[in-house]
Amino acid sequence: SVAEENQRLQHSLQMLLNMVRLEEFAADFRVEPVNLVALVRQVVNEHKRMFITHQVYPRIELPDPATLPPELLVVESDAKWLRFVLEQLISNAVKYTAGTGREGRVHFRFHRAEGETVLEVADNGIGTPPEDLGRVFDPFFTGINGRAHPQSTGMGLYLARQTCQRLGHRLQIDSVRGEGTRVAIVFPDS
Numbered sequence: 001s002v003a004e005e006n007q008r009l010q011h012s013l014q015m016l017l018n019m020v021r022l023e024e025f026a027a028d029f030r031v032e033p034v035n036l037v038a039l040v041r042q043v044v045n046e047h048k049r050m051f052i053t054h055q056v057y058p059r060i061e062l063p064d065p066a067t068l069p070p071e072l073l074v075v076e077s078d079a080k081w082l083r084f085v086l087e088q089l090i091s092n093a094v095k096y097t098a099g100t101g102r103e104g105r106v107h108f109r110f111h112r113a114e115g116e117t118v119l120e121v122a123d124n125g126i127g128t129p130p131e132d133l134g135r136v137f138d139p140f141f142t143g144i145n146g147r148a149h150p151q152s153t154g155m156g157l158y159l160a161r162q163t164c165q166r167l168g169h170r171l172q173i174d175s176v177r178g179e180g181t182r183v184a185i186v187f188p189d190s
Contacts, residue, residue, distance in 0.1 A: 029078055031077065068111060089121040092181075097124060126180075133175055
């Protein structure tokens with residue numbers, strides 16, 4: 001549809017602009033407390049048309065407040081840049097989960113590991129082959145999966161990792177071919 005194509009073009013333009021902005025990151029950077037649950041909800045709601053169109057359904061899994069108090073889900077980051085990272089992860093999750101012949105799901109999970117807060121974006125998509133997994137953060141690398149999707153640029157995960165490094169966060173990925181992919185944003189305690 002026209003709306004879908006417009007959204008795709010806006011996403012591509014935003015990625016290009018952020019690639020340029022990344023060069024001057026310090027000029028467009030503001031650290032503030034960011035509520036991860038609120039940010040995830042906001043980004044998911046803003047992309048609901050994409051989820052519905054591709055028949056991929058998001059699920060935000062809230063942790064038990066007794067094991068993970070809500071104040072630990074507020075991290076020091078830049079909300080605008082963190083939003084950009086989430087949009088890249090959601091775009092990839094939807095792209096590689098849609099049309100798999102089963103109900104597509106993208107799960108958002110929050111937990112603590114080794115004194116750090118972790119936000120996971122996990123899908124039940126096609127997964128990444130082991131031979132490609134080590135290169136998914138390289139610029140312009142599309143791999144086997146990207147070759148099957150003409151809109152793949154090989155820049156989304158590269159820009160997401162570059163952004164996370166500049167924010168002082170880590171981006172980690174695990175994937176099993178045919179089962180899905182899990183990307184974690186790790187927020188070290190300040």
